[in-house]
Amino acid sequence: MKIRLAFLVSTALIAASSMAFGAGTGGVIDVATIGEPPTLDPMASTVDIVGMTTQHIFETLFTFDEQWNVVPLLAETMPAISDGGKIYDIALRQGIKFHDGSTMTSADVVASIERWIAIASRGKQVAAYIDSVRAQGDNAIRITMKKPYAPLLSLLAFNNSAAVIIPKANLADPLTKIIGSGPYMLKERKADQYIQVVRFDGYTPRKEAANGLGGARKAILDEIRFVPVPDANTRLEGAISGQFDYADSLAPEGYGRLSASTASDPVVLKPFGTPILQMNTKQGVLSTKELRQAVQVALNPEDMLLAAFGNPEFFTATGAYYPEGYAWHTDAGVARYGTGDPEAAAELMKQGGYDGRPIRILTSRQYEFHYKMAQVAAEYLKASGFKVELEVFDWATLTTRRADPALWDIFITHGPFPPEPALNGWMSDSYPGWWATPGKAKVIEPFLTESDPEKRKALWADVQTTFYEEAPVFKVGDFNALASKGKMLQGLHASPWPYFWNVSTNKKH
Structure with a gap:
């Protein structure tokens, strides 16, 4: 079902992603978040700050385009659905590398989905409807349902309590190794200071043009630092001063000051x-x-x-x-x-x-x-x-x-x-x-x-x-919702869960 989220960006501040692609690679940005995520295991939490951060590290079989249609991500194409909506045959992209250098196979995908069904709240929603998840050779899987379940692909696409694909060898509960297939990889986490992710040079973007969360994801920035800043006023002041390239969840009364800032612009998502x-x-x-x-x-x-x-x-x-x-x-x-x-x-x-x-x-x-x-x-x-x-x-x-x-x-x-x-x-x-x-x-x-x-x-x-x-x-x-974007940031698209692939900056650190 096609559903459009009506995002209104308050000023003409969102540059086309093609501008970012032409900017070359490089740059470091600081993103002020509302606090420390309770985990970096995207399956284990429905907390937005977890999904916002980990979507740069981990990926799902499917995702959403800008009109919130489900589109393939680690899947090669949309699934072939048969038997009255009970069988989903999913071809997988080949040659996908994880951050540890291993190559994704159907064994990783099957094990990841089985873990998601067992521990994730959204996986548990569908668990009673799934009969089996099986590999079909190295590069395809089949999900067989006990009966049709309309939201399946949306659940597999969502970045919240997410069905991310993880190397089978690293599966554990709780997750001890933060290794995914995304455009950025975890370098360092210092509790209450920052989560530092850096470009994964082994990443292969999809060939389609960027479209919402779908299409090509290009790691243009060298590094993204997610900085927990629990106080909303501190986030606002950091945005106005230029300390933060993006600041999430700001109070509406800060809109006027952001509009007058020489370092940042307001971003309004309406309705959020x-x-x-x-x-x-x-x-x-x-x-x-x-x-x-x-x-x-x-x-x-x-x-x-x-x-x-x-x-x-x-x-x-x-x-x-x-x-x-x-x-x-x-x-x-x-x-x-x-x-x-x-x-x-x-x-x-x-x-x-x-x-x-x-x-x-x-x-x-x-x-x-x-x-x-x-x-x-x-x-x-x-x-x-x-x-x-x-x-x-x-x-x-x-x-x-x-x-x-x-x-x-x-x-x-x-x-x-x-x-x-x-x-x-x-x-x-x-x-x-x-x-x-x-x-x-x-x-x-x-x-x-x-x-x-x-x-x-x-x-x-x-x-x-x-x-x-x-x-x-x-x-x-x-x-x-009100957020802020540094004037030097290019290629950012407004989203409830801001993402920073396909984004570049002229800011010098």
Whole structure:
């Protein structure tokens, strides 16, 4: 299904990739990220900073073009699909080198996908549908499904909880050797200082023209340093001064200063995605549906968004999970979108047997807008009669704690609008929050197994209705994201997960 993400770049700052290709090789850039990634194993985490960093090191069989169509990456071509959507025959590119000098074969691919199915949350989503993954000689594999599964290729293409291909000899859990096939290879990681990747000279780009994440990936830069900078103001000041060539996740109030900067330009992605409050349906206060509905009714999303982003140009209070203009847009179920009604919330609390235990909200100031939303949410919940404990951690610690259902009731996160709804974390029964109910299974199973795009749209409306009825998540609204790009950077294309192949710089270090 063709779905276009409407990215608006705020100024004419994104140069054509062909300019970068003509710039020769060389240069070092510093990329300011929101913090230290909890792991460099892309299968083991859904954290965006993991995918953003490791997509330069590891690659998947497929990826997405600029219109978010699935296209081949390590696969030679798109798969031959037969037996009513149950058999995927995938030819592999030949001569692909890993960073350790070994050559990729079907044995590496089969072992990697089997590991992904076993340990990755997105792999676990598809595990029950897969009958087997087998080599077909050295340069092809066959995936046989028990029944059709429409999101398979999108899951294999996604860089988040990713089905990356790793040398079979290096497979371990946890991963101890960071060796992939990407255009950059890991040189050094100093915790809380930087992750340094350098050009992999053994890399062979695809022959197609660059197109979104697809096509030719050319390692023009000598080196990329991903620098954890947890404080948003520090990232902003570093961007304005020219210290950082790219700074991720900046507060909207910095837009004016970036526009006036002589070193950097603002980059606005519109719409970027949605912030959410993920609720713990497995254990604790919110394991009862009526109490989750009480949270849903208690919160006022407009006030939360205003506190988080300040400028109304940067957010929209809307309940539809996908915005207008997206193939998946529907208003089904949105009548339950939050209203900030403490009296109605109190009645639901009574029905759910609220026993006075506090709601523990996990949040982080590395995403300052998360923290501001958490503060407003806490006040609305208190006004409805809930006790609330606000627990603030660095992002890496938060992502570790959320894996334990005994430690929290709500955590705040965000993400872009994925091209396939199955890529939303909460669609997986194993994603923290652990939404796995008969009602969910009843609507999701037909959606996942239906191959007709138009029928899937109607089935998605049923999923969204159940999403609101069972309230595993509180969708706050839609928001635009602000980042910065150094004026010397050429060839950068705006993306929810910024990538720096096909990018060059005239900056001298």
